[in-house]
Amino acid sequence: MSSQYKTIIRDGLWENNGVFAMLLGLCPSMAMTTSATNGLGMGLATAVVMAASSMLVGMFRNRITQEVRIPVFILVIASMVTLVDLFMNAWMHELYKVLGMFIPLIVSNCLPLARLESFAGKNPTLPSLVDGLFMGLGFTIALTIIGAVREIIGVGTLFADASLLFGPAFKFMEMRLLPTDTGILMMILPPGGFLTLGFLVVGKRMLDVRAGKAIQMGGAHSAA
Amino acid sequence: MKKQRTLGHGLILGAFCLGFGIVLAISDSITVDDIAARALEDRLNSLSQVIPDNIHDNNPVSDAFTMKNERNKEITVYRATKEGKVTGVAYEIFGTGYAGEMKLMLGVDAQGNVLGVRVLAHKETAGLGDKMEVKKSDWILRFTGLSLGNPQPDKWKVKKDGGQFDQFAGATITPRGVVDAVRKGLQLFAANKMQMMDINASKTPMKEAH
Numbered sequence: 344m345s346s347q348y349k350t351i352i353r354d355g356l357w358e359n360n361g362v363f364a365m366l367l368g369l370c371p372s373m374a375m376t377t378s379a380t381n382g383l384g385m386g387l388a389t390a391v392v393m394a395a396s397s398m399l400v401g402m403f404r405n406r407i408t409q410e411v412r413i414p415v416f417i418l419v420i421a422s423m424v425t426l427v428d429l430f431m432n433a434w435m436h437e438l439y440k441v442l443g444m445f446i447p448l449i450v451s452n453c454l455p456l457a458r459l460e461s462f463a464g465k466n467p468t469l470p471s472l473v474d475g476l477f478m479g480l481g482f483t484i485a486l487t488i489i490g491a492v493r494e495i496i497g498v499g500t501l502f503a504d505a506s507l508l509f510g511p512a513f514k515f516m517e518m519r520l521l522p523t524d525t526g527i528l529m530m531i532l533p534p535g536g537f538l539t540l541g542f543l544v545v546g547k548r549m550l551d552v553r554a555g556k557a558i559q560m561g562g563a564h565s566a567a
Numbered sequence: 568m569k570k571q572r573t574l575g576h577g578l579i580l581g582a583f584c585l586g587f588g589i590v591l592a593i594s595d596s597i598t599v600d601d602i603a604a605r606a607l608e609d610r611l612n613s614l615s616q617v618i619p620d621n622i623h624d625n626n627p628v629s630d631a632f633t634m635k636n637e638r639n640k641e642i643t644v645y646r647a648t649k650e651g652k653v654t655g656v657a658y659e660i661f662g663t664g665y666a667g668e669m670k671l672m673l674g675v676d677a678q679g680n681v682l683g684v685r686v687l688a689h690k691e692t693a694g695l696g697d698k699m700e701v702k703k704s705d706w707i708l709r710f711t712g713l714s715l716g717n718p719q720p721d722k723w724k725v726k727k728d729g730g731q732f733d734q735f736a737g738a739t740i741t742p743r744g745v746v747d748a749v750r751k752g753l754q755l756f757a758a759n760k761m762q763m764m765d766i767n768a769s770k771t772p773m774k775e776a777h
Contacts, residue, residue: 408579433598
């Protein structure tokens with residue numbers, strides 16, 4: 344049983360990483376990674392929605408018939424996104440002001456839907472929750488790395504404005520690695536996003552090859 | 568048989584819709600007041616940054632009316648009054664940035680001097696065009712105290728265009744849009760001063776903060 348969870352966790356974080364292996368959810372991973380802080384915020388919000396919707400679908404998986412599963416999955420994701428949006432706006436308003444613009448975008452991410460379809464719809468509640476959570480965290484890690492690379496090369500800082508997102512206690516994360524005005528602007532514009540992702544995907548595969556593993560193509564073929 | 572199954576699927580989908588609909592409705596009803604309160608706080612907050620506390624004894628959020636701006640767009644004008652006199656107004660102005668429209672709030676005193684400018688919403692590149700946000704840089708504070716005659720009209724431009732305003736590193740289009748918006752905002756005030764300063768202008772109480 345515990346080895347099952349280990350596999351789920353390793354799949355989510357590395358082997359079958361939503362962005363670097365399956366190349367899913369590219370819209371937010373290109374648009375929201377102009378800085379490491381943005382990537383981290385978008386990733387965490389997505390992880391919450393994925394964990395909650397995977398758990399719910401796992402719970403109701405025997406009630407959902409094949410024919411209506413897609414509309415039900417979309418309904419679940421959209422409802423979770425709306426709930427997170429409402430609660431955050433009402434009770435975590437400071438955080439909402441920074442993250443608020445990311446939250447509705449989660450609906451347009453195909454990664455949650457892909458996990459509901461391929462995992463949560465066929466597995467019990469707890470493994471589904473773990474899968475949703477760690478797929479979400481894997482997504483978070485991927486977005487943070489892409490954001491960090493783009494931010495360092497693009498503007499020379501790392502985790503700029505993290506204290507606006509998480510509170511003053513996180514001021515220590517904010518770093519300036521290169522002198523002002525040395526950044527290469529293109530890196531925080533869309534081409535930089537695609538370049539960064541390309542190099543990181545290659546990097547991950549080289550690490551896998553070095554570790555003697557067969558390259559996992561994951562969903563790369565089907566991801567349009 | 569076939570028909571019955573279709574009906575079953577429909578019922579399942581309907582049941583899920585109903586269930587989540589109820590959950591969403593309940594969540595909405597328990598958060599709606601808090602959200603409205605937060606939105607009002609935000610509005611008060613941005614207003615208090617462009618209308619200093621010491622020039623008014625009213626609540627500008629409730630002392631507001633709408634008018635058309637130079638592009639025939641309806642804007643809300645918030646009015647600061649003290650002892651029955653209008654001491655200043657604040658209203659939304661719009662500029663064109665690198666990534667579309669930017670929405671700003673401009674505060675002007677009775678003589679037409681800028682009390683303050685703040686960005687309300689924009690889509691400029693993070694880390695580059697967003698230096699006009701006051702929490703990221705003090706660039707936008709330099710408008711305070713300026714007016715249509717100070718600097719001269721041909722100097723109401725960024726330095727690159729021969730004006731007196733610094734662009735910020737790596738971005739010219741954003742500051743150009745902001746300078747433009749502020750200048751147009753001041754012209755709007757100059758052209759409609761009578762109406763905007765009229766203490767008896769019809770008050771349209773804010774129905775709901777949004």
